[in-house]
Amino acid sequence: xxxxxxxxxxxxxxxxxxxxxxxxxxxxxxxxxxxxxxxxxxxxxxxxxxxxxxxxxxxxxxxxxxxxxxxxxxxxxxxxxxxxxxxxxxxxxxxxxxxxxxxxxxxxxxxxxxxxxxxxxxxxxxxxxxxxxxxxxxxxxxxx
Numbered sequence: 001x002x003x004x005x006x007x008x009x010x011x012x013x014x015x016x017x018x019x020x021x022x023x024x025x026x027x028x029x030x031x032x033x034x035x036x037x038x039x040x041x042x043x044x045x046x047x048x049x050x051x052x053x054x055x056x057x058x059x060x061x062x063x064x065x066x067x068x069x070x071x072x073x074x075x076x077x078x079x080x081x082x083x084x085x086x087x088x089x090x091x092x093x094x095x096x097x098x099x100x101x102x103x104x105x106x107x108x109x110x111x112x113x114x115x116x117x118x119x120x121x122x123x124x125x126x127x128x129x130x131x132x133x134x135x136x137x138x139x140x141x142x143x144x
Contacts, residue, residue: 004139006131009107011143016062024055070143071099074106082117085110093121100127109136 002008012018028051035044075094082090094102101120104127108116112135120130 003137004107004141005137006107006134009131009140013062016058020058021055024051024058027051028055071103074140074143075099075102078102078106081110081113086114090117093117096121098127101125101130103127104130106140107131107138108134109138112136 028048031044031048031051035041035048038044079090079094082088097105097117097120105113105116105120108130116130116133119125119133125133
């Protein structure tokens with residue numbers, strides 16, 4: 001497995017990103033084309049609408065449940081790591097950090113985590129700035 005870093009931490013799900021979505025987009029393109037070029041415009045408009053709905057539903061359903069659960073797990077893991085490193089509870093200041101900041105902090109090594117959290121609280125670093133500040137990237141290889 002390739003070592004994870006800022007440049008390669010985005011993950012794709014091949015069946016959705018490179019099979020299902022391209023097929024739906026292709027079918028949608030054909031149906032829109034036929035809606036403009038045939039005499040049966042109404043049926044092709046209806047078919048186009050169905051493909052748009054299928055595209056949106058597939059995207060929303062695929063992501064919603066998995067990401068909601070993943071977000072909870074990432075925050076719990078971060079709380080545990082912070083507590084095991086510092087002996088302090090992260091819940092005391094967690095509400096001062098956005099979800100995006102918390103999710104970015106998970107990539108910090110144990111050695112960097114405490115200092116990076118303090119820096120983020122003081123300077124209100126963005127998620128991208130947090131990720132770029134990490135010297136020793138801790139890969140998240142098990143996420144959805």
